[in-house]
Amino acid sequence: MNNPLVSIIVPCYNQAQYLSEALLSVLEQTYQGWECIIVNDGSPDNTEAVAQEWLEKDTRFKYIYKENGGLSSARNAGITIAEGEFILPLDADDRIGPNYLSLAVDEFKKDSELKVVYCKAEKFGDEVGEWILPEFSLKNLAKKNMIFCCAFFKKSDWESCGGYDVNLIYGIEDWEFWIAILKNGGQVKRLNEVCFYYRIKPISMVKSLNNEKLKFSTEYVNIKHADLFIKEMGSINYLWSQIYENENEWQKKMQSKKFILRIVLKLFFGVSRY
Incomplete structure (x- = not known):
């Protein structure tokens, strides 16, 4: 050594x-x-x-x-x-x-x-x-x-x-x-x-990782190492509930005109606050 x-x-x-x-x-x-x-x-x-x-x-x-x-x-x-x-x-x-x-x-x-x-x-x-x-x-x-x-x-x-x-x-x-x-x-x-x-x-390889490829790779890792994800993140039911809550929260945001306007201003004009 x-x-x-x-x-x-x-x-x-x-x-x-x-x-x-x-x-x-x-x-x-x-x-x-x-x-x-x-x-x-x-x-x-x-x-x-x-x-x-x-x-x-x-x-x-x-x-x-x-x-x-x-x-x-x-x-x-x-x-x-x-x-x-x-x-x-x-x-x-x-x-x-x-x-x-x-x-x-x-x-x-x-x-x-x-x-x-x-x-x-x-x-x-x-x-x-x-x-x-x-x-x-x-x-x-x-x-x-x-x-x-x-x-x-x-x-x-x-x-x-x-x-x-x-x-x-x-x-x-x-x-x-x-x-x-x-x-x-x-x-x-x-x-x-x-x-x-x-x-x-x-x-680069990372930038070329589109949604479909990323989904395949992520799901593969999640299944292979399910023991780690359950241990560190909680039960499968908990994980799905978190996903569901995040989806609902995002849907609510997308229904907000102010939220959409803020995204448009940031993307096209570099304005981070509204």
């Missing part, structure tokens, strides 16, 4: 133009005990050529190719061959700060009960500024995800929960994965430092 190996997993599909920026942020880590596995998920662009350049720069970079299967299967493929005790997924269009690995490893050394370590984050690209997320708790996690994909966990915990769920081909695989790891216990630590930089683009 003195200098545990960290395996950084970088799936890439049609992100070759950003890949070098992500890998440079890995190379600049102050903590030296890492390997970085680039997973080409059947990408039609020049991902392989870019990856080969980085393999020549440092032998800690590794590369594998697989047929396209989606983000979950790409991460699983990389983690399967990973030799590190700790895993850090990093999407090919994002970046990490130079101290992220050293700070996270220090936290794991302090607390054997830790399961997940993440940090503060900033957006860059089409939108800039701090990425403000709710504080972690199981109750909050049952409502929505607040831990981005680029967080540390133990490979043994990935094995125990069966890895990332490949059925979630439309997204929210991170949310399901954190639920799977944490619902039966374990500590979570958020570093009080910005070490993750999340790129905002005009088109």
Whole structure:
């Protein structure tokens, strides 16, 4: 545990133009005990050529190719061959700060009960500024995800929960994965430092998640982890009553001319008060 190996997993599909920026942020880590596995998920662009350049720069970079299967299967493929005790997924269009690995490893050394370590984050690209997320708790996690994909966990915990769920081909695989790891216990630590930089683009997997796909994915997670949702949110009857109350409240609001006018003013003229 003195200098545990960290395996950084970088799936890439049609992100070759950003890949070098992500890998440079890995190379600049102050903590030296890492390997970085680039997973080409059947990408039609020049991902392989870019990856080969980085393999020549440092032998800690590794590369594998697989047929396209989606983000979950790409991460699983990389983690399967990973030799590190700790895993850090990093999407090919994002970046990490130079101290992220050293700070996270220090936290794991302090607390054997830790399961997940993440940090503060900033957006860059089409939108800039701090990425403000709710504080972690199981109750909050049952409502929505607040831990981005680029967080540390133990490979043994990935094995125990069966890895990332490949059925979630439309997204929210991170949310399901954190639920799977944490619902039966374990500590979570958020570093009080910005070490993750999340790129905002005009088109992304999250933005392309339409209502039908989101409904499928959410229902899948709700059924798979019904034990967590019932434990943290109450009985099924209670949940349905909350949904019914929210629907009724929304219907009442939509019948209010003042409420509709306020929405129109905000959407089209940027006026937040009426």
